[in-house]
Amino acid sequence: MLHEYREEITALKTENAHFAKIFEKHNELDDTINNIDAGRAHMDQMELETLKKEKLKLKDEAYAMIMDFKNKS
Numbered sequence: 622m623l624h625e626y627r628e629e630i631t632a633l634k635t636e637n638a639h640f641a642k643i644f645e646k647h648n649e650l651d652d653t654i655n656n657i658d659a660g661r662a663h664m665d666q667m668e669l670e671t672l673k674k675e676k677l678k679l680k681d682e683a684y685a686m687i688m689d690f691k692n693k694s
Contacts, residue, residue, distance in 0.1 A: 622647055622680055629687045629694075643683050650676040 622644070623630065633640040650672055656662040657669055664672075 622651070623684060623687065626687050626691075629690050630683075633686060633690055637686070640683065640686050643679050643686075647676055647679040647683065650679070 630644065634644060635641075653662065654669070654672055654676065657664050
């Protein structure tokens with residue numbers, strides 16, 4: 622997620638517990654969605670869409686925090 626901001630992500634993960642939690646949850650959802658898409662796990666389409674929306678919401682929140690961090694640096 623947001624690979625172009627590796628340095629900011631590393632700093633935020635150590636400095637901000639909320640960011641670290643968001644980042645971890647996003648990665649967990651990404652793994653779950655990838656497993657479903659690859660056929661290694663099963664879920665109905667409505668539940669899958671809910672997970673994808675939650676993942677996108679977390680990414681948007683993380684991105685906003687990264688931009689705020691960059692602007693303060």
